[in-house]
Amino acid sequence: MADATDQAFYDRADAHIELSNEQLKTFDNLGQVSASMMFGTTRFNAWALARNFKSGEHMAAEREAMLKYYCDQYRMMLEDNLDDHINHFAQYMQVK
Template sequence: MADATDHAFYDRADAHIELSNEQLKTYGNLGEISASMLFGTSRFNAWASAQNFKSAAEMADAREALLKYFCDQYRMMLEDNLDDHINNFGQYVLGK
């Protein structure tokens, strides 16, 4: 994950979260907003990954490594954020 001093990393992440929060006001379904954000992230990452290959065959050969990388990264980030919400549940969820 990004170094704590990489404020641009967190600013970009916060911009995505802000968009989802705005969509929540319009569509009102937290699960659907979360699913759309996850789908968008996976689609963008597939596109970004494709930029590093010269052919579909080359990308297909790297498919498993790409899946492992992105799944490992997502798990690490989700674990960190779950722990943060567990440790700060009163503040984040209950507003205390």
């Protein structure tokens, strides 16, 4: 993924991660901050997708294709990041 993606992609992602990290400073519940970030992402993606349609009916007709695409993309990105954390666990988690 890294080779085909420009630096601005990662900069935008890092800005979202930084917001979540800031929230953790005042709300010490990692699971809930993570869930809020995921909800915000899905809400934004639904809005962004809706902009491509002229009607709810047309959007409904494409619902399964949109779900498949986004679920496949999420899984691919999560797999990449899980593998990265597995391979660099000691570094990322500051294990001595």
